[in-house]
Amino acid sequence: MSDGTQTELQRGEPRRDPKRRKPMVGLQPEGDVDWSSYRGVLVVVEQRAGVAKPVSWQLLGEGRRLADKLDAPLLALVMGHQVAHLAEEAICYGADRVYLCDSPELRDYRTRPYSRVCLHVIRTFKPEIVLMGATYTGRDLAGAIATHLPTGLTADSTMLDVDEDRLLLASRPAFSEKMLATILCKQFKPQMATARAGVFEALPRDPSRTGEIITVPPQIPPEDIATEVLEFIAATDRVNLAEAEVIVAGGRGLGGPAAFAMLKELADALGGVVGASRAAVDLGWIDHRHQVGQTGTTVRPKLYFAIGISGAVQHVVGMQNAECIIAINKDPAAPIFQIAHYGIVGDLFQIVPAITEAVRARKAAGGLRADGEGVGFSLTGAGSGGPVRGAE
Amino acid sequence: MLHLVVCIKQVPDSREIRIDPKTNTLIRQGVPAIVNYYDLHGLEEALRIKDRHGARVTVVTMGPPSADKALKQCIAMGADEGVLVSDRAFAGADTLATSYVVAMTIRKAEEEWGPVDIVFCGKQTLDGDTGQVGPGVACRLDLEQLTYVEKVEHLDLERREIIVHRHLEDGVERVRAKLPVLITALAELNEPRRASLPGVLRAARYKPMVWTTNDFPDLDRSKIGLRGSPTIVAKTWVPEPRKVNTEYIPADPPEAAAEALVERLFASDIAEKLGWVQGVRA
Numbered sequence: 001m002s003d004g005t006q007t008e009l010q011r012g013e014p015r016r017d018p019k020r021r022k023p024m025v026g027l028q029p030e031g032d033v034d035w036s037s038y039r040g041v042l043v044v045v046e047q048r049a050g051v052a053k054p055v056s057w058q059l060l061g062e063g064r065r066l067a068d069k070l071d072a073p074l075l076a077l078v079m080g081h082q083v084a085h086l087a088e089e090a091i092c093y094g095a096d097r098v099y100l101c102d103s104p105e106l107r108d109y110r111t112r113p114y115s116r117v118c119l120h121v122i123r124t125f126k127p128e129i130v131l132m133g134a135t136y137t138g139r140d141l142a143g144a145i146a147t148h149l150p151t152g153l154t155a156d157s158t159m160l161d162v163d164e165d166r167l168l169l170a171s172r173p174a175f176s177e178k179m180l181a182t183i184l185c186k187q188f189k190p191q192m193a194t195a196r197a198g199v200f201e202a203l204p205r206d207p208s209r210t211g212e213i214i215t216v217p218p219q220i221p222p223e224d225i226a227t228e229v230l231e232f233i234a235a236t237d238r239v240n241l242a243e244a245e246v247i248v249a250g251g252r253g254l255g256g257p258a259a260f261a262m263l264k265e266l267a268d269a270l271g272g273v274v275g276a277s278r279a280a281v282d283l284g285w286i287d288h289r290h291q292v293g294q295t296g297t298t299v300r301p302k303l304y305f306a307i308g309i310s311g312a313v314q315h316v317v318g319m320q321n322a323e324c325i326i327a328i329n330k331d332p333a334a335p336i337f338q339i340a341h342y343g344i345v346g347d348l349f350q351i352v353p354a355i356t357e358a359v360r361a362r363k364a365a366g367g368l369r370a371d372g373e374g375v376g377f378s379l380t381g382a383g384s385g386g387p388v389r390g391a392e
Numbered sequence: 393m394l395h396l397v398v399c400i401k402q403v404p405d406s407r408e409i410r411i412d413p414k415t416n417t418l419i420r421q422g423v424p425a426i427v428n429y430y431d432l433h434g435l436e437e438a439l440r441i442k443d444r445h446g447a448r449v450t451v452v453t454m455g456p457p458s459a460d461k462a463l464k465q466c467i468a469m470g471a472d473e474g475v476l477v478s479d480r481a482f483a484g485a486d487t488l489a490t491s492y493v494v495a496m497t498i499r500k501a502e503e504e505w506g507p508v509d510i511v512f513c514g515k516q517t518l519d520g521d522t523g524q525v526g527p528g529v530a531c532r533l534d535l536e537q538l539t540y541v542e543k544v545e546h547l548d549l550e551r552r553e554i555i556v557h558r559h560l561e562d563g564v565e566r567v568r569a570k571l572p573v574l575i576t577a578l579a580e581l582n583e584p585r586r587a588s589l590p591g592v593l594r595a596a597r598y599k600p601m602v603w604t605t606n607d608f609p610d611l612d613r614s615k616i617g618l619r620g621s622p623t624i625v626a627k628t629w630v631p632e633p634r635k636v637n638t639e640y641i642p643a644d645p646p647e648a649a650a651e652a653l654v655e656r657l658f659a660s661d662i663a664e665k666l667g668w669v670q671g672v673r674a
């Protein structure tokens with residue numbers, strides 16, 4: 001059981017393949033382990049350029065609850081370059097102890113160096129639970145780590161709890177969100193899960209909290225950094241659906257690409273982004289990056305406009321957790337109305353421009369918070385958890 | 393010659409899955425099986441590399457005997473060989489056990505057809521929906537892992553280098569890596585081709601290779617199937633449908649509808665959460 005698969009795979013015939021790199025050293029699991037020494041809930045903090053992803057603080061909030069229930073410490077792991085301030089932040093958001101690995105090699109996320117550090121911290125400090133955001137980076141890292149350890153990993157959890165046997169109960173949607181399943185990992189430690197952004201609540205930031213920061217040396221061998229991040233191109237046109245708070249989405253009912261410009265006007269007026277159904281994407285009216293749903297992006301905005309979208313299950317699973325859903329459709333029987341908070345049965349070509357006008361009128365009348373930028377409100381969460389634009 | 397391996401999974405078409413209202417269980421009967429959506433994008437990218445540089449494309453899947461249909465579909469599109477790893481002992485695998493068997497399969501495929509240069513996986517499956525098998529396979533085979541790839545910008549066979557665009561929530565990352573690599577494919581990567589006529593004819597006669605546990609002398613049986621899966625499904629339940637009392641706003645005249653909607657949004661807590669009214673109230 002404690003024998004690692006990595007070792008196992010290498011055990012057969014030795015590789016004679018000249019194309020292949022040597023196996024990763026130091027990533028094999030240890031010998032026999034006593035799981036009882038594993039204690040604490042570890043949250044891996046995700047950041048870009050020194051700015052933490054909101055999901056990291058959300059997981060610390062939830063992790064705090066689990067740790068208290070387990071009577072165990074809440075731990076955080078901060079990796080990156082020039083990220084010491086995030087270790088302090090993690091304490092403000094609930095961590096008791098923060099492992100900090102700060103090194104130029106960790107400037108960009110890359111699987112191998114980050115795995116190396118993460119595995120070192122897990123093996124040395126033995127947390128019983130490890131949580132990461134179910135983001136692209138979180139899934140990339142968690143999948144690698146769980147295989148190396150090895151241990152069980154639950155993807156995309158939306159509910160977390162612990163029982164009296166200290167088992168992590170990680171629940172996640174299954175079969176297009178038609179069911180929920182609770183997953184356990186009894187035989188291995190740590191118990192790992194990735195969790196969706198926007199589901200859990202961060203604790204209010206408390207600068208008076210105190211905690212311990214432990215610096216972890218990087219010890220990254222040069223062969224681990226063969227992969228090179230050449231550049232990062234920040235999302236333009238605000239197609240950051242996953243983190244958007246307002247989404248104005250259109251479907252086949254738009255009748256063509258031109259009407260997406262109309263949606264963009266409403267989205268701009270609201271400080272939101274444009275989404276789309278797969279039908280609209282498949283017709284080539286808009287880029288796939290805008291697609292919401294099972295084969296697009298799962299979103300959790302505060303406000304979601306479904307305009308000319310019928311509400312097929314594959315679309316709905318990707319947006320049903322929006323806090324407020326507004327459906328505009330000329331077909332009163334469209335399934336989208338079943339999950340909409342506000343429904344307008346009518347022609348979108350008449351209604352959408354009217355809404356845009358009404359929003360603009362509000363703004364002009366000062367009904368929206370003025371911040372000197374012309375946009376009456378900020379796009380919180382659409383980036384990085386950084387300072388809210390225009391916050392007073 | 394380049395050797396490209398594409399990992400595919402046959403999955404139930406989720407549109408057709410229903411819940412039995414009496415027992416609260418899934419009704420799987422009569423649900424058609426399809427090749428996992430993203431895996432076809434992986435296959436298409438492999439075929440494009442084959443078209444351009446010449447390559448051998450091997451498709452592998454772990455699944456029940458009926459998954460040979462999925463492999464035939466890939467043959468029809470232009471894959472060279474299809475391998476089905478199928479054995480009762482593999483059943484009940486979670487992502488850790490799956491990545492073990494898939495990695496063993498790729499290793500065996502390397503013995504048959506030469507060392508692999510690029511492995512393609514889908515971003516995630518429509519049923520498992522974890523995206524964990526790809527990174528698991530990459531780890532086990534010591535391949536450089538390039539997940540969520542939306543574009544292959546450059547492939548330099550001389551220097552054995554690849555440049556890809558990785559999609560992230562807040563942007564795109566251009567990454568350069570050395571072969572061999574494992575790529576997990578997004579839908580943006582390409583538009584999968586239709587089967588060609590010669591492909592269809594070949595697929596009709598094609599019998600995919602079937603490998604069972606007996607074909608893997610080194611297989612560690614404690615790492616496969618249910619036994620090799622650390623995660624346990626403790627319970628499943630059908631969530632209460634979200635109860636929404638839809639408030640219908642009359643559509644006519646549009647200006648009044650719009651005004652009414654905006655009015656309601658401002659009166660709700662959404663306005664505050666979005667910070668629309670903060671400044672006004674403070």
Ligand SMILES: Cc1cc2nc3c(=O)[nH]c(=O)nc-3n(C[C@H](O)[C@H](O)[C@H](O)COP(=O)(O)OP(=O)(O)OC[C@H]3O[C@@H](n4cnc5c(N)ncnc54)[C@H](O)[C@@H]3O)c2cc1C
Pocket residue numbers: 250251252253254276277278279280291292293294295296297307308309310311312313314315318328329330331334346347348349406407429518
């Ligand atoms: C494996 C798989 C994965 C999928 N993944 C996704 C996914 O991720 N996301 C997704 O969205 N779909 C997905 N789909 C597709 C999904 O099943 C539906 O086909 C799709 O969501 C329908 O898009 P739509 O609502 O825009 O189009 P339609 O179903 O055609 O609906 C258009 C709507 O517009 C209304 N309308 C038309 N004209 C007007 C007007 N002038 N004013 C007001 N209303 C009007 C109509 O009444 C209708 O309700 C997937 C399908 C499969 C098989």
Ligand SMILES: Nc1ncnc2c1ncn2[C@@H]1O[C@H](COP(=O)(O)O)[C@@H](O)[C@H]1O
Pocket residue numbers: 399400401428430431452453454455487490494512513514515516517518520521522523524525526
């Ligand atoms: N049984 C399987 N056989 C072959 N490949 C698989 C299998 N399961 C998953 N994969 C590959 O791994 C990817 C991610 O799957 P998952 O982790 O289940 O979301 C899929 O898109 C496939 O490319």
